Amino acid sequence: MSDDKKLTTRADDFSAWYNEVVLRSELADYSPVKGSMVIRPNGYGIWERMQRALDDMFKASGHVNAYFPLFIPQSFIAKEAKHVEGFAPELAIVTHGGGKELEEPLVVRPTSETIIYHMYAKWVQSYRDLPILINQWANVVRWEMRTRLFLRTLEFLWQEGHTAHATHDEAEAEAITILGIYRKFAEEWMAMPVLTGLKSDNERFAGALRTYCIEAMMQDRKALQAGTSHNLGQNFSKAFDLKFQTETGTEEFAWNTSWGVSTRMVGGLVMTHGDDSGIVTPPRLAPIEVVIVPIWKTNDDRAGMVEAAMKLKAELTDWTGRGESDRLRVHVDARDGIRSGAKYYEWEMRGVPLRLELGAKDLEKQSVFSARRDTRVKAPIPRAGAPAAVADLLKTIQSDLFAAALARREAATIRGVTEYGQFKEIMAGDGGFVYAGWNGDPAVEARVKEETKATIRVIPDAEFR
RNA sequence: CGGGGCGUAGCUUAGCCCGGUAGAGCGCCUGCUUCGGGAGCAGGAGGUCGCAGGUUCAAAUCCUGUCGCCCCGACCA
Incomplete structure (x- = not known):
């Protein structure tokens, strides 16, 4: 038995712990290109659930999705003075295509304000064309000098909302609405408490009038900017000639907002809830909420126990107490040749919020044995009514994670x-x-x-x- | 871009000072026994020692160059 099975502890070296835990829980891996990373299925599964939750909230508040291209004419970036100043140092620029040097280099989007407001200018003539409430899910590239898995990589995934309004107040209300959505998402899905408020001028987005943000505290007592919502004023509409005719016939520049959250939030999730055994995923974002580990004594027992586990899984996933479309997400770990203990360590590393053990003793007692990932509390659950009890426990884990994170922050x-x-x-x-x-x-x-x-x-x- | 560290099997690394058959643990494959918290035994596969030069009878080891990665700082979703 060697020590390489043990993680560096958070207390020993938080940063080393973070890197190890991200790699070993198979959220992500380093790619051959310095500063960029591969998001592995475990990590992407969390991101997909984040996307779904956010997307639903955006849609519910009247937004629609669209897609704008990756390449932006270099000249676009330069049209807004503060914007170019802020982003020029970290641009990736394409100078050749199809074997020829391009007439105008193309910037790989670091964010899409410029190309989007260019398009909006084309689409908007009248106040009747407003507001435009568009979001896009995309990748962006920023050539950062120092990178870290999920927290700062050359390329990252995010959503960016870009809206156009007839008045300042309407744009301001939009920026605030989105901030509220981000907060709700952070608290209710990520179980991550956040502060909301305004950025100082220094920290404001390049080209914005005001930047609002959600700020979270990680376990190393450091802050993580988890999302931003900008009131862009008329800075971009003036730069891109995004004008409309008002009800009274005058011509005015539109008022814009932009807002985004990124795969950085996966990193935030790790640093908020993770412990010295691995990551801890809040149930609502966990691709697998429950892992069932069947336990058998002999090879002859195996088939029976696996069958019992599959039956339990079916009961759990058939249950609709949480709604038709929100079934319990359950996995049975029936792998042979790996001892139960090894499985426990593996699923703990991966942060599955609840483990159910099912062995001969449990069958006999008509119960299953549960182990919470967050508190390590273990307790039998009566087999009858197990789905509701499991769902209940998951709900408790979700709220306990939030309470614990909040208590840490306040302390x-x-x-x-x-x-x-x-x-x-x-x-x-x-x-x-x-x-x-x-x-x-x-x-x-x-x-x-x-x-x-x-x-x-x-x-x-x-x-x- | 500054400072530090490191490149040896899939991973973690020993060996380098003092040149002389490239070793270990984990992982992987096969078999048997195991199985309620990281299994045991037996057998097995896997290496141009980052790359390029040089010194030498002989280089993982010494010299020169080069490339890359990680960490810390400035900068940042």
Whole structure:
């Protein structure tokens, strides 16, 4: 038995723990291209569930999906001054195609504002054409100097919403609505508490009027920007001549918003809930919610136990107590030649929220033995009514994960810091979220960052203060 | 782009100082016995030691160059 089965612990080296856990739970792997990664089925399954949940919420709030191309004429990026300033350093640029040098280089989208508002300008004439509420699921490329699995890679997957409105207030309301959707998603699906609020000018999106964000705290007490929603004002509509005629016959520039969340959230999920045994997936996002491990003594017992496990699985997946379209997601691990204990470790690494063990003893007692991934609590569940009990337990796990994450964040949050000395002390120590006053001066922000490495993550909404 | 570390089997690595048959653990394959928390025994497959030069009778080991990766910092969804 060698030590390489043990993970580096979070306390020992959080960053090493994160890398190991992502690789060993088979969420992702390094690709041959430096800084980019392969998202493996375990990781992509989580992303697919994230996509579905978000997409449903976008649709429910009146948005539709479309797809815009990967390549953007280089000149487009330059049309908005702040935008080009922000993105120019990290662009991937295609200069050749079909064996010939291109007349105008093409930028691989780092984000799609430019090409989308160019198209909107073509589609909008009248106020009657507004609002446009389009989202797209896409990949984007940003040539980052330092990358990390899921958190910052050259290419990543995301959704980007781009809307056009007739008035500032309508655009502002849209940006806020989306922020609310992101928050709801983070809390109710990811079980990840977030602060909502406004970014400082320094941290604002390149080309935006205002940037709102959701900020989460990871287990290393560091912040993770988990999603942003921008009120773009008329910056892009002016750059791309996105005009419309009003009811009274005047001509005005449209008001835009853009907003996005990315596969970074998978990384956030890992760093929010993971432990020294692997990742912990909140049930609502788990591709597999329940793994059944049949246990047998001899080869002769095996067939019977596997059959019993399959029968239990059928009972669970046939159950519609959560709704026709939200069946329990169950997997039976009937692999032979691997001992039960080894299976337990493997599914724990992969973060399956609930394990059910089924052996001769359980059959005899008409029960199944359950083991929660989050708390490690083990308890028998009566076989009769098992589906409802399992669903109930999953619900409890979901809410317990949120409560635990919230408690961790609050324990690492200090409010009402008014002395800079105290602030510096906290930052030199364990760090965490510190609520402190700010006079709005970017010079002060820069100095604090220089002296303590702390950044203004968010100017939090009132309820968080 | 700066600083640090590392390239030896699928993975983790020993060997390098002091040149002389390339080793281990995990994983993989076969068989038997096992099976309620990472199984045991037996047999087996798998290596141009990152790449290119050089020194030498002889290079994983010494020298020069080069490429790549990881980590930390500046920059960032």
